Amino acid sequence: MAQKRIIAGLDVGTTKICATIAELSRDGILEVIGIGTSPSLGLRKGVVVDIDQTVRTILEAASKAERMAGVQIDTAFVGIAGSHINSVNSRGVVAVTGSEKEIKGSDIIRVVEAAQFINIPQDRHVIHVLPREFIVDGCRGIKDPLGMSGTRLEVETHIVTGLITSVQNLVKSVQKSGIHITEDNVVLEPLAASEAVLSDDERELGVVLIDIGGGTTDVAIFQNGNIAYTAVLPVGGDHVTNDIAVGLRCPVLKAEELKIKKGCALAELVDESEMVEVVNASGKNSYEISRNYLCEIIEPRMHEIFSLVKKEISKSGFDGLLPAGVVLTGGASLMEGNLDLASEVLNTPTRLGTPEGIHGLMDFMGENMYRFQNDSNNLSTAAFATAAGLLRYGANHLYLPEGVDNEENLIYNFFGRLRGWFKEFF
Ligand SMILES: Nc1ncnc2c1ncn2[C@@H]1O[C@H](COP(=O)(O)OP(=O)(O)OP(=O)(O)O)[C@@H](O)[C@H]1O
Ligand SMILES: [Mg+2]
Known part of the structure; x- marks a missing residue:
């Protein structure tokens, strides 16, 4: 077995497509060796609506990452979201x-x-059990x-499904970009x-x-590890931009x-006397x-957005059972005041989730950071x-400890390997 394996992740988002390549050593250390981003053009609310445009932007992001890493992406773990997701x-x-x-x-x-013998509509694909x-x-x-030892075995599972057509369009776009994947490579x-931002303690105690x-705004609740x-809300940072463009009658880019x-995000935090310049709709005067x-x-x-999340938490039945509070990620979480506003609306401690335990992430951000500049680049990694996380997920699913060669040992990594393992077993 090679000393190091290459793992690639592809986050196909509504605003950016981000390809990441990392080396995974035998002792489980992940080292990023390439990152490439490109502005996303073929998606709406997390779902592929234009395959050709999506293919073009995946190719752009992937080739940037490949040039940086000096390796080709053969296969990848691909993120999926969008309001078609159900659980x-x-x-x-x-x-x-x-x-x-x-x-x-x-x-x-x-x-x-x-546990899967439940009524899953025919137009839905099971993404995770x-x-x-x-x-x-x-x-x-x-x-x-x-x-x-025991006579009766039960399991409680969380089953995540997506519309078959949305899953297929995502898979098709990636395949057309020359990256070999199947539905099994798709990760919520x-x-x-x-996997990149939560601590084991947070997961155990209960966290959102x-x-x-x-x-989109994705919500995931963890408890007992x-x-x-899970829920995906069809609203995100681009709605804020639109509100500003309409409210101030200025171009969307401005x-x-x-x-x-x-x-x-919290108007009371800013100095009343501070002025900002606005360019008008024609783009000429300010x-x-x-x-x-x-x-x-x-x-x-x-x-x-935070009120909708609050409703989801009530719907989930976990209200009051999440002592580790809230962790925010995603580009739109970087706005000043967000942590205070989230704490206020959700009535719980809130922190920014920056990826941990992945070496070299910052070293390779470079030009990819341009849109996310914050006081600290480190925080921008949120x-x-x-x-x-796709790299970490990939590592947990590919990496087998030494000596894993039979069915019993494969269970060792059961949670991570569930889907792949099914395939090997049957
Ligand atoms: N520093 C910042 N402050 C506020 N908003 C920001 C900042 N940087 C980026 N954003 C916003 O973050 C959003 C993009 O976030 P992100 O890259 O996580 O989205 P995405 O993954 O492409 O989309 P989705 O997950 O919805 O499919 C945009 O609306 C952008 O304006
Ligand atoms: Mg995203």
Whole structure:
């Protein structure tokens, strides 16, 4: 086996497409060796609506990353989001087979399969089946039941589905760019992001991950170490830009610039006397407004986004059960005042989620950072949480510890390898 493996991630977002390439060493260390971004043109609200445009921008991002890394992307882990994503929790139950009543790999496969015997509409594709906990003879909270004794095995799973057509259009766009993938390489974006930014303690205690992108806001709730609820809201940072363009009657590009340079999600935080320059719709003349006025346009939209998240948390049934609070990622999370506003609306501590444990991420950002300049480049990496998370997710799914050569050992990495393992097993 080679000393290092190449892993690639492709975050196909509404505003940017980001390709990342990393080397994974045998001891599990991920080292980024190339990043390429390009402005996304073929997506609306997280969904591919123009395959040719999407292919062009994937090619641009991928070839930038490839040039930087000096390697070709053969296959990649690809993020998916969009309001077509649905998720349900489902339980599976089986009797443990074998005379010794010891739980084997085949029992685990059967019980996870049993959890999938629910009514999934024909136009939907199952993206993930994520075990949340196993229950052996009524004893709950078991993470890995392999080798335990018992007669009745149950599993609680979180099943994520997407519209077949949306999944296929994404897969098709990537394939047409010369990157070999199947539906199995598609990863729910907040699940990927969570792998890069959440600590084990946060996942265990209960935490909400909110990724505010350009066209969508992804919400994922984690508890007892596993994902328990997901939702994708069709609103993001681009709506803020639009509000500014309409409110100040200025070109969208200027509104975007104004938002990034001078925006604040909580108007009361800005100095009333500070003035900012606005270019009018013709793009020729300019005039001055108070920064406070600009922020009064931004605040209601950001407030709306966090209120919608609050509704999702109530809907999930986890209200009051998330002591680790909120972690924000995505480009639109970088705006000043967001942490305060989120804490206020959601009534819980909030922090920015910057990718951890991935070496060299900052070294390769370079020109890719241009749109996300913040006080600290390090914080700006929150905009790349999904891209970085896809690498971590890929590593967890590809990397097998030494000596893994049989079915029982494969269970070692059961949670990560679930889908791939099914394929190998049957
Ligand atoms: N410093 C900043 N302050 C405020 N907003 C910012 C900043 N930098 C980027 N944004 C906004 O972030 C959004 C893009 O975020 P991101 O790159 O995470 O989106 P995406 O992944 O392409 O989209 P999606 O996840 O919705 O498909 C844009 O609306 C952009 O204006
Ligand atoms: Mg995104």
